Amino acid sequence: MSKSADTPAKRYEPTDAELRTIKAYVDRLADQPPLPTVKTKLDGSVCRISVDHPDHRIGYRLLQSATGASSSEFLDGLLIQMSSAASHGAETNDTDLNFMLSVVADIEPRDQLEAMLATQMAAVHMTTMAFAQRLARVENIPQQDSAEKAFNKLARTFATQMEALKKYRTGGEQKMTVEHVTVNDGGQAIVGNVSNGGRGRKKVEPTS
Numbered sequence: 001m002s003k004s005a006d007t008p009a010k011r012y013e014p015t016d017a018e019l020r021t022i023k024a025y026v027d028r029l030a031d032q033p034p035l036p037t038v039k040t041k042l043d044g045s046v047c048r049i050s051v052d053h054p055d056h057r058i059g060y061r062l063l064q065s066a067t068g069a070s071s072s073e074f075l076d077g078l079l080i081q082m083s084s085a086a087s088h089g090a091e092t093n094d095t096d097l098n099f100m101l102s103v104v105a106d107i108e109p110r111d112q113l114e115a116m117l118a119t120q121m122a123a124v125h126m127t128t129m130a131f132a133q134r135l136a137r138v139e140n141i142p143q144q145d146s147a148e149k150a151f152n153k154l155a156r157t158f159a160t161q162m163e164a165l166k167k168y169r170t171g172g173e174q175k176m177t178v179e180h181v182t183v184n185d186g187g188q189a190i191v192g193n194v195s196n197g198g199r200g201r202k203k204v205e206p207t208s
Helices: 016-029 056-067 072-085 094-107 112-136 141-169
Strands: 037-043 046-052 201-204
Touching: 037 094, 046 056, 046 072, 056 072, 056 094, 072 094, 072 112, 094 112, 112 141
Parallel strands: 046 201
Antiparallel strands: 037 046
C-alpha cells in the first residue's frame, strides 16, 4: 500500500467569501420556519396528499401561511391542482409537486388571488422547461418548429404573469389577465382549472 493511501485527506477550509455567503443565507432564513413538504400516495383511484411534518396540524398551518390561504378549502384545492400539474401518468411526482410549492411560497402570496397566480406561474415554468428539454432533443425541423413555438409562447406567458403580479401588488390595474396557452405536441400547460382526466381522484389527507 502506498504512503499516500495512509495519509488522511486534508480537511477543506472554506474561504472567507464562502463563510460570508453562508452566514448571509442563514441570517436571511433565521426568522422563517422551514416549509413543510408534502407527499402523495396512490390508493386505488385516489391520490392521497399528506403533509410531511411531525405534527400534521402544525405542518398544515405552516402551508396555509406560506401560500396565503385563508381557508382549508382553498389550500386543499391548491394542493390538488398542483398535484395534477405534477402528475406523470397515474402517479404524482413528489419532487415536482414540492418544487411548485416552494415556488409559490417564495413568491409570498399576500392573498388567495396572488396564490392562484403564483401556482399558475409555477406550472407554466415547469412546462416551459419541459419544452426546453424537448427542443434540445428534436430530430427534425417539424419537431423543432413545434417545440420552439410552444416554448416561446410559454415564456411570454410567464413574463405576462410576472407583470400582472407586479401591477397587482403596486396598486396598478387589479384586473389580471393570464394569456391563454394552447400547447399541442403532447405538452401539458396548467394555467387554469385542472381536469384530472383518467388519473383518478385526488384527496388531501385529514390533518387531525
